[in-house]
Amino acid sequence: MTPLLEVSNLVTEFGGGKDRPGLRAVNGVSFTVERGKVLGLVGESGSGKSVTGFSIMRLLEKPGRIAGGQVLFDGEDIAGYSDDEMRQLRGRRIAMVFQDPMTTLNPVLTIGTQMIEAVQAHDPVSKDAARQRARDALGLVGIPSPEERLSAYPHQFSGGMRQRVAIAIALLHKPDLIIADEPTTALDVTIQSQIISEFQRLTEEANTAVIWITHDLAIVSRLADEIAVMYAGRLVETGPVGQVLTDPRHPYTAGLIASVPSQNRRGEPLRQIRGMTPAIDRLPKGCSFRARCDRATNGCLRLPDLAPEGARSFRCFHPVMNESAS
């Protein structure tokens, strides 16, 4: 059976033209997502993880553009889709939830309007029927008295409630895939946890696959099946969550895990990865993590390939080998 989504060698550039290369925000990224599974796409800000999500949706802001690679959705190459075919895919088969619930809903339109239009964009149903579905969807994500809330405006909701509305909108057409771009980052910790649970329940019920974009490894460990770690526009490590998080191969992944507060002993100083993420217009030659890496050698001046090892793969000449875990 073909995977639901197969991204291979995706390159997204900002600026540039036919002959001139632009800035590569996403540089040859490949991964697959199976039906009903959750992929955690992890990286620091600027690593290209959000741009990857928007590239799959073909919702890049100018001057961003997909400069190469293939995106197979359900076996079809959607790069060749016309704008209208792509539009029909969006919201119906691939939905998206954004990071900041305060800005994703149009402030001057009621929740009802924004949900009804989402229904009617893909199904030729009456306004009443669409409203009915919108109401049910709101109920499903745990919004009390959904009928009344339909005629409310976004500013009358809290951040958590707004994100629930956004999730309800994403689920309206029972999509095969939801791309969730740090949907809980902007929320309070307690709300975060609730939303993640709801989200997990709803997508499992509907057998919806998810790409969960985040920098938070704790979330990934909680809900993802697979993990893909991005650094400076490239994938550095992918594999099943259990394997990668307990036994990372790439020094960057290892550093990320080590810097999660709960991994640190009480009283010890917090561990962190030294240095800063390089800007994409000033990437070092070879392995882009080289300058921050304790294990780097002169050999790292060449770019390592993404080498497979069983179900996982990583991009490093000097992988971390944790004997005690294997």
Added chain:
Amino acid sequence: MTELEDTTIAASERGRLRKGITDFFASPVAATGFVTLIIICGLALLAPWISPQNPYDLMQLDIMDGRLAPGSESMSGLVYHLGTDSQGRDILSGILYGLRTSLIVGVLSAFAAAIIGTTIGLIAAYRGRRTETIIMRLVDLQLSLPTILMALMMLAILGKGVMNVVIALIIAEWATYARTVRGIALVEREKEYIEAARMLRLPGWRILFRHLLPNCLAPVIVIATMQVARAIGLEATLSFLGLGASVTEPSLGMLISSGYQYLLTGLYWISFFPGIALLITIVAINLVGDRLRDVLNPRSMS
């Protein structure tokens, strides 16, 4: 970003100025506007020496030369390149002298309004409370009425004349500066260096003019530039309506107005050429102002 800016402001001032100038001339359109403006100012300044005749000296005018088409020659051999008006006034000379009036009115009113408005705005922001409320109410009131209405109102009270037009324009425009300056000063007022200045018990006027004012200068310069163009247009409009310059010393608007009746019989040049001169002047100033706004706007700088 702002905190950093405050501490390094003196050191980077020079560099910023240079960068600003470079940025300004990076736009060919703005550069063209600037050069055009320089030329216009030069022409206006040198008008008494380069005009073929003194259009305000009735002795030099020959009524027999009235309404001559562009390129006509007078009895005395003077060529009227842009024709003459009904009193035999050389249009080219009229334009050169008219530009003087336009620029003087524009610059004078814009600068006076800038100084008055800025001062009032600073005082409002600094004093706060009652003073601020009263001033801002007045500003709101003023800004809710269109400039031309304010100007008409003032002229109705003061009577006609170029100087009265200047006064009317000042009264009609000061509020824009006051509001902008107060807005900026309000933000600055909350910052630490003002607090520090207060702690040092620096006198109020010192805080106002040494510390608050420099931060307001960029927007004030931009507004003032645009305002010069507006004022020139308004002066011309008011003169066209017969409320500004006198018939014997016509400004551009007055020249255009005096040509109106002849326009209907096909003598286009009396109104046409002064209008073109007016247009070029206003466009040039607006282009410069537009660019200044882009260059000086701190938001677009970062």
Added chain:
Amino acid sequence: MVTSIIRRLMQALFVILAMTVIVFIGVSVIGNPVDILINPDANQAERARVIAHYGLDQPLWKQYLLFLQGLLRGDFGDSFVYGRPALGLILERLPATLELAITALVIALVFGLPLGLYAGLYPGRISSRIIMSGSVLGFSLPTFWVGLMLVMVFSVELGWLPTNGRGPTLALFGVEWSFLTWEGMRHLILPAFNLALFKTSLILRLVRAGVQEVLPQDYVKFARAKGLRESRIIAVHVLKNLMIPVVTIIGLEFGSLIAFSVVTESIFAWPGMGKLIIDSINLLDRPVIVAYLMMMVLLFVVLNFIIDVCYTILDPRIRLDAKA
């Protein structure tokens, strides 16, 4: 909602009162009230009668009260030129000005909105750049000069359109309108376009700026992610957000259109209030001037009030603030 309307009404009243003070000071204190109120040709007995009539021998505050009293009764005195009540003269000419201003506003919207939308949606296109350059020109061209050029081209050279007056009018609701007759319509075209030029540029630039502000917003991206058609995104998500600044500007600019109609009316001999006020200033017909100024102030206050109300309808966030 009700309390906020009442509060705004109170503010409006305050503004009107403030303006009466300003106009009163302008007319009665700065200018010489005797010159202002009395026809210079009047004889001694007439002068004495008028001075007593207007209470010019009274203290200032009392004079102001008298002035206010006159305002409330709509009594601004008789025009020196026409010998009839000043307010009546103004009101007679109001429809002509309104007709001109409304037509100009419609023209400005019909051209400014779509062009601004286009220039905002496709900023890179050459056509957009041409539109924007054109708007700079529209901004910079002095209205009165454009008026003359319109006359020159369309009347003198081409002979297509008339330039003088309103043409034949037809009564509707007891008021005469030009646009109801073909000839009147033809008279209306040039002045209306003349008056509309500046506002078209203004609306165009405002709409373009608005589009460019709204387009990068997350909610537009999210609307795309929902799979909405681009037409729906523009017509609903972008336009609804644009409506707030546009309505404001329409309200404010309508008043300014009426004020600026003095220029257009003078050129095209359009028999409206603007023409009357210029004539009155030139002839020092002060009662008419005062009546005109107070009319305009009233108009602006009413317009601002209407804008405020529209605002609360359009922007749900403000509605909430008003409730709280």
